Amino acid sequence: MVQKNSLKKVIVITGPTGVGKTNLAIKISKHFNAEIINADASQMRKRLNIGTAKISIDEMQNVPHHLIDFLEPTESFSIKDYVDRARIIIDGMENIPVIVGGSGLYIQALISTYNLNFQPRKNDSEFDELSNEEVYAILQSIDNEAALKVHYNNRKRVIRYIELAREKNEVEPIEPMPYYDALVIGLTKDRFQLYEAINNRCDKMIKNGWLEEVKSLANDGINMELIKEIGYDDLYKVTKNELTLDKAVNDIKQKTRNYAKRQLTWFRNKMNCEFFEINNSTPEMAIERIKKFLYNK
RNA sequence: GGAGAGGUAGCGAAGUGGCUAAACGCGGUGGACUGUAAAUCCACUCUCUACGAGUUCGAUGGUUCGAAUCCGUCCCUCUCCA
Helix, strand or coil: CCCHHHCCEEEEEECCCCCCHHHHHHHHHHHHCCEEEECCHHHHECCCCCCCCCCCHHHHCCCCEECCCCECCCCCCCHHHHHHHHHHHHHCCCCCEEEECCCHHHHHHHHECCCCCCCCCCCCCCCCCCCHHHHHHHHHHHCHHHHCCCCCCCHHHHHHHHHHHHHHHHCCCCCCCECCEEEEEEEECCHHHHHHHHHHHHHHHHHCCHHHHHHHHHHCCCCHHHCCCCCHHHHHHHHCCCCCHHHHHHHHHHHHHHHHHHHHHHHHHHCCCEEEECCCCCHHHHHHHHHHHHHCC
């Protein structure tokens, strides 16, 4: 059993999209002379700048940033890749690591001992001809316990559970435990205000040239269908005159709001967050809390 | 002023005498989720003291054992003609 106080201390700043993570992270990092490790899957990708609200070099204010802007737009990447790279960076870091982002699963996998020794997801077509119910029946027959955890319509997860079940005997189980001593700060905001912020930010992104960003990607032959980040496909359709800009913008706002809600569900139920309501708390309060966590004072 | 069409739950939209508290879609809310996670999926959504009860389908008055559905009157919206 690893003693908790022997684990490396890390700060995590998470929260739904548009809540103001970046801003707070910079303030905190400057105060503690910390370094930021990005935990936002979308912001890892190069050239998806405006649409993912990626921090600019200026905004970084000389705070070192890691694992941001390093993947090709459609390059495949997984949680395991992320965890491996992030841990190398964090474990070798002299300064305080501040993990910032909204990809809950990535954060969870990074700060705890997720079992990532299984084979990655395959792209096999074994199940192509089968209905959801039929695929689910296969899972039931080989691992009924796993089957009870998914809905048969959640095809992606059902298939993944089949893959895991087939490997189960070859992979050593790992107890879920903390990997770092993490203080997880979850930023929240009144729902209505959060949605307004998302809407406004989306309008701003369009003004800042998001559509041009999309055009440039498409012009360079990037397969736009492989970009699953919210908005890119909608705007691509606008460039092809398949959708009006107005409609696209509305759809994007809608999808982003839905996404923020899903994130909140995750933070509430899957992560051990200390929530900071952004209207009722100041960066100074967060800094005080972090001081207490780091230096026990 | 005349002729037509229509007013259904937050929105769009079915329903045209009992099986309707009212299909379906959207939105909203809650939830699941250990390898593409800005993904994938599920549930709930008139009200309440909630395995039961109470109020709904523009308003109002009727017909009927029974109406969102049939009839009268009124109000409002849209299109066309003046």
